[in-house]
Amino acid sequence: xxxxxxxxxxxxxxxxxxxxxxxxxxxxxxxxxxxxxxxxxxxxxxxxxxxxxxxxxxxxxxxxxxxxxxxxxxxxxxxxxxxxxxxxxxxxxxxxxxxxxxxxxxxxxxxxxxxxxxxxxxxxxxxxxxxxxxxxxxxxxxxxxxxxxxxxxxxxxxxxxxxxxxxxxxxxxxxxxxxxxxxxxxxxxxxxxxxxxxxxxxxxxxxxxxxxxxxxxxxxxxxxxxxxxxxxxxxxxxxxxxxxxxxxxxxxxxxxxxxxxxxxxxxxxxxxxxxxxxxxxxxxxxxxxxxxxxxxxxxxxxxxxxxxxxxxxxxxxxxxxxxxxxxxxxxxxxxxxxxxxxxxxxxxxxxxxxxxxxxxxxxxxxxxxxxxxxxxxxxxxxxxxxxxxxxxxxxxxxxxxxxxxxxxxxxxxxxxxx
Amino acid sequence: xxxxxxxxxxxxxxxxxxxxxxxxxxxxxxxxxxxxxxxxxxxxxxxxxxxxxxxxxxxxxxxxxxxxxxxxxxxxxxxxxxxxxxxxxxxxxxxxxxxxxxxxxxxxxxxxxxxxxxxxxxxxxxxxxxxxxxxxxxxxxxxxxxxxxxxxxxxxxxxxxxxxxxxxxxxxxxxxxxxxxxxxxxxxxxxxxxxxxxxxxxxxxxxxxxxxxxxxxxxxxxxxxxxxxxxxxxxxxxxxxxxxxxxxxxxxxxxxxxxxxxxxxxxxxxxxxxxxxxxxxxxxxxxxxxxxxxxxxxxxxxxxxxxxxxxxxxxxxxxxxxxxxxxxxxxxxxxxxxxxxxxxxxxxxxxxxxxxxxxxxxxxxxxxxxxxxxxxxxxxxxxxxxxxxxxxxxxxxxxxxxxxxxxxxxxxxxxxxx
Numbered sequence: 159x160x161x162x163x164x165x166x167x168x169x170x171x172x173x174x175x176x177x178x179x180x181x182x183x184x185x186x187x188x189x190x191x192x193x194x195x196x197x198x199x200x201x202x203x204x205x206x207x208x209x210x211x212x213x214x215x216x217x218x219x220x221x222x223x224x225x226x227x228x229x230x231x232x233x234x235x236x237x238x239x240x241x242x243x244x245x246x247x248x249x250x251x252x253x254x255x256x257x258x259x260x261x262x263x264x265x266x267x268x269x270x271x272x273x274x275x276x277x278x279x280x281x282x283x284x285x286x287x288x289x290x291x292x293x294x295x296x297x298x299x300x301x302x303x304x305x306x307x308x309x310x311x312x313x314x315x316x317x318x319x320x321x322x323x324x325x326x327x328x329x330x331x332x333x334x335x336x337x338x339x340x341x342x343x344x345x346x347x348x349x350x351x352x353x354x355x356x357x358x359x360x361x362x363x364x365x366x367x368x369x370x371x372x373x374x375x376x377x378x379x380x381x382x383x384x385x386x387x388x389x390x391x392x393x394x395x396x397x398x399x400x401x402x403x404x405x406x407x408x409x410x411x412x413x414x415x416x417x418x419x420x421x422x423x424x425x426x427x428x429x430x431x432x433x434x435x436x437x438x439x440x441x442x443x444x445x446x447x448x449x450x451x452x453x454x455x456x457x458x459x460x461x462x463x464x465x466x467x468x469x470x471x472x473x474x475x476x477x478x479x480x481x482x483x484x485x486x487x488x489x490x491x492x493x494x495x496x497x498x499x500x501x502x503x504x505x506x507x508x509x510x511x512x513x514x515x516x517x518x519x520x521x522x523x524x525x526x527x528x529x530x531x532x533x534x535x536x537x538x539x540x541x542x543x544x545x546x547x548x549x550x551x552x553x554x555x556x557x558x559x560x561x562x563x564x565x566x567x568x569x570x571x572x573x574x575x576x
Numbered sequence: 577x578x579x580x581x582x583x584x585x586x587x588x589x590x591x592x593x594x595x596x597x598x599x600x601x602x603x604x605x606x607x608x609x610x611x612x613x614x615x616x617x618x619x620x621x622x623x624x625x626x627x628x629x630x631x632x633x634x635x636x637x638x639x640x641x642x643x644x645x646x647x648x649x650x651x652x653x654x655x656x657x658x659x660x661x662x663x664x665x666x667x668x669x670x671x672x673x674x675x676x677x678x679x680x681x682x683x684x685x686x687x688x689x690x691x692x693x694x695x696x697x698x699x700x701x702x703x704x705x706x707x708x709x710x711x712x713x714x715x716x717x718x719x720x721x722x723x724x725x726x727x728x729x730x731x732x733x734x735x736x737x738x739x740x741x742x743x744x745x746x747x748x749x750x751x752x753x754x755x756x757x758x759x760x761x762x763x764x765x766x767x768x769x770x771x772x773x774x775x776x777x778x779x780x781x782x783x784x785x786x787x788x789x790x791x792x793x794x795x796x797x798x799x800x801x802x803x804x805x806x807x808x809x810x811x812x813x814x815x816x817x818x819x820x821x822x823x824x825x826x827x828x829x830x831x832x833x834x835x836x837x838x839x840x841x842x843x844x845x846x847x848x849x850x851x852x853x854x855x856x857x858x859x860x861x862x863x864x865x866x867x868x869x870x871x872x873x874x875x876x877x878x879x880x881x882x883x884x885x886x887x888x889x890x891x892x893x894x895x896x897x898x899x900x901x902x903x904x905x906x907x908x909x910x911x912x913x914x915x916x917x918x919x920x921x922x923x924x925x926x927x928x929x930x931x932x933x934x935x936x937x938x939x940x941x942x943x944x945x946x947x948x949x950x951x952x953x954x955x956x957x958x959x960x961x962x963x964x965x966x967x968x969x970x971x972x973x974x975x976x977x978x979x980x981x982x983x984x985x986x987x988x989x990x991x992x993x994x
Contacts, residue, residue, distance in 0.1 A: 181908075181911060181935070181937075184935065184937075185935065255934075261956065263954070263955070263956060267945055267949060269955060274937070276967050276968075277937065277967065352789070352790075356967050356968075357967065357968055371770070371793060372770075372793045375789060375790045377966060377967070377968045379968070395990070398990040401990060401992050402990065402992060405992035405993060406992075409992070409993055490599075493599065511987075515985040515987075516673075516985070517599070517602065517603065519599075519602075519692070519695065519983075520983065521983060521984065522983070522984040522986060523983065523984070523985055523986065524986045524987075524988060525985075525986070525987045525988065526987070526988045526989055526990050526991075527685055527986060527987075527988025527989075527990070527991040527992075528991060528992045528993050530992070530993035531685060531986065531991065531993060532984075536681070536993070537681070537687060537984075538679065538681060548795060549694050549695065549774045549775065549795070549981035550694075550774075550775055550795045550797070550968060550969040550981070551968040551969035553981055553982050553983060554982075554983075554984050563967035563968070563971050564971050564972075565937075565938065565939060565940070565941065565971060565972070566939065566940040566941070566950075566955075566972050567933040567934070567941055567943075568940060568941065568942045568943070568945060568949065569929075569933075569942075569943045569944070569945075570942060570943065570944045570945025571944055571945075572813070572816040572819060572820065572944050572945070573944075573945040573946060573949065574819050574820060574823035574824075574827070574945075574946045574948070575823060575827055575946050575948035575949060575954070576827075
């Protein structure tokens with residue numbers, strides 16, 4: 159078999175190979191796919207040393223430091239975790255060819271609606287090499303060919319992983335294609351490959367996602383932008399509010415489901431704004447506020463929030479606080495500025511909670527819980543491609559079922575249309 | 577209320593009005609929406625004369641003739657049918673806030689997945705004024721604001737209809753917006769209105785659809801391209817094949833679910849190709865064929881098919897015939913050239929039928945029935961926005977349920993992530 163990695167094939171040639179592979183993958187049975195996945199997990203573990211060596215080359219040549227270096231870095235435990243992730247996907251229910259509904263029309267036509275593979279799935283992503291393995295596992299399980307365009311920092315790690323995964327018995331030629339990461343050309347070709355790519359997932363920073371969404375002519379699922387809000391209602395249990403706000407802001411500030419904005423009902427703002435401001439400050443959180451929040455928190459280090467703060471995803475230990483007149487103002491503020499990812503209300507008033515849950519127009523809306531739970535594993539779906547913030551096809555955790563399309567199979571006895 | 581039709585508002589102003597209206601529409605109950613729909617049907621009937629007058633102005637100024645003129649033309653019966661279509665939509669089940677699934681996580685979080693409105697739906701369409709009324713009815717039923725960009729031939733009809741529909745009590749300001757159809761500028765603004773339009777549906781010829789798909793930065797659902805195939809297997813009931821092929825090709829050749837290509841198994845080609853060729857010729861169908869089909873139909877007027885024929889949607893009384901060696905060649909041919917709309921196999925062999933149904937990668941695949949049944953009404957869904965030929969969100973008839981997105985409502989008791 160021609161190596162998908164080392165050959166000098168063009169992006170178009172790789173995509174054509176992926177299309178052919180997709181037709182073969184669609185014919186694999188669930189046991190065949192699970193066998194491939196277990197063999198992949200084993201191959202990753204057996205080649206741990208080789209993977210770590212490739213990864214060291216990336217770490218050295220990238221010159222990255224701090225959290226970016228940490229995202230790129232693999233070690234023995236992380237390699238084991240990648241292999242376990244593949245085994246976990248093998249254990250999930252196969253969604254392909256699941257019967258979704260069936261009915262018979264008055265003319266006798268029997269209609270069945272089934273899940274089917276998407277076909278060729280493209281992904282453009284940044285540093286983390288584990289995304290390579292997760293994505294390949296999800297693609298195999300859903301009988302999709304996968305075309306990967308990783309970041310140039312991870313080029314050696316990704317090459318090594320794709321060589322190992324595509325060498326596993328049963329993986330059709332072209333089923334896993336890795337595009338050149340040294341220039342932007344492969345990105346341009348991938349996002350414009352109409353008819354060759356069924357869905358493209360940009361996974362990374364907001365700049366990458368926005369670039370892809372604006373320039374792609376193939377269908378895209380946007381993931382990951384999270385300007386998440388917590389609204390502390392006048393009827394809130396304030397101890398619970400403290401725990402939820404601190405957790406959602408500080409437990410892992412660099413991820414998309416971390417809270418970025420705090421809205422406080424004016425009836426409790428005088429007491430609650432300074433209280434939560436102090437708590438957050440103790441956790442090293444930088445504070446910004448609107449005029450009223452600044453007023454109530456006088457004496458605490460709060461900088462004035464600018465208009466652009468309300469739309470910004472900080473992705474670090476920073477939060478902006480706004481005092482709102484009532485529930486409906488909180489809902490309106492969120493619907494105006496949110497990226498429609500995850501929002502929470504803290505309240506003891508069920509009517510308020512129900513109104514917030516219903517009319518906040520976001521993928522996941524919480525009553526008395528941290529926004530940090532918006533995650534495929536936390537929802538019980540297993541591994542995921544990301545969190546979708548768009549309204550078409552998939553909203554919220556983008557997991558196995560969302561890697562499928564549907565078709566209608568219709569059985570007749572010679573019916574024609576009059 | 578400011579008239580959505582006669583004012584000189586910009587596209588952006590209209591879209592901002594639509595966004596505000598979407599939030600109000602999301603709060604309407606099912607009875608409130610059905611009341612609006614019944615009032616709309618009545619208003620259409622009561623204003624029939626005014627509508628016909630506006631339509632006469634369009635017919636005169638457009639200078640259209642033949643089938644294009646027929647598509648644009650309204651008469652008393654067609655106005656009644658439009659009103660009845662709105663009443664039919666009122667009678668359909670409301671999908672909004674339907675509970676799709678619910679479960680409780682080990683940590684006690686209760687997750688519910690619900691259908692929710694998309695928000696602001698845009699549609700770009702051509703001549704037929706009934707699309708205006710159908711689309712508005714579907715939007716009201718699904719609590720979506722609708723932004724219409726009709727064709728310039730129908731400008732008077734569409735203005736008149738939107739004035740009547742948006743004047744009905746209960747329709748929020750901005751809930752139905754009609755964009756300027758005199759220039760392409762409104763199209764450009766609509767397809768690039770990221771953040772203001774949740775989904776855009778181009779409905780019309782392949783040129784329009786391709787232009788929108790290539791240039792839009794908002795999410796698009798592509799509809800309507802139908803290069804549909806019928807495969808007559810060696811085990812076919814040939815009388816049934818005759819009826820299905822003639823029906824699928826000739827009953828309404830200008831629509832997307834009409835057959836455009838005929839594949840014949842080589843084992844029966846010697847007899848069946850001349851037989852079906854004569855039948856089709858008698859119905860006025862122009863015939864094209866590959867080398868073997870030409871050979872078997874010698875003496876019948878069959879022109880050689882060029883490579884581009886296999887990918888073309890004729891939308892008229894023309895068909896191309898190809899002889900294939902076996903079932904798998906038929907499947908491979910279809911998966912290569914089809915627009916993935918509707919395909920049919922005629923056979924008495926169940927194993928062949930099941931293989932065809934499963935591995936032909938199209939929205940609707942038929943065994944022993946005409947492709948002409950791919951239609952919202954024929955499937956039992958009621959009115960539709962079109963037939964989707966893409967794999968994301970919606971495949972096949974694009975009806976009420978597909979005009980919704982989903983959200984997760986999650987109820988906790990103070991859960992935070994460890």
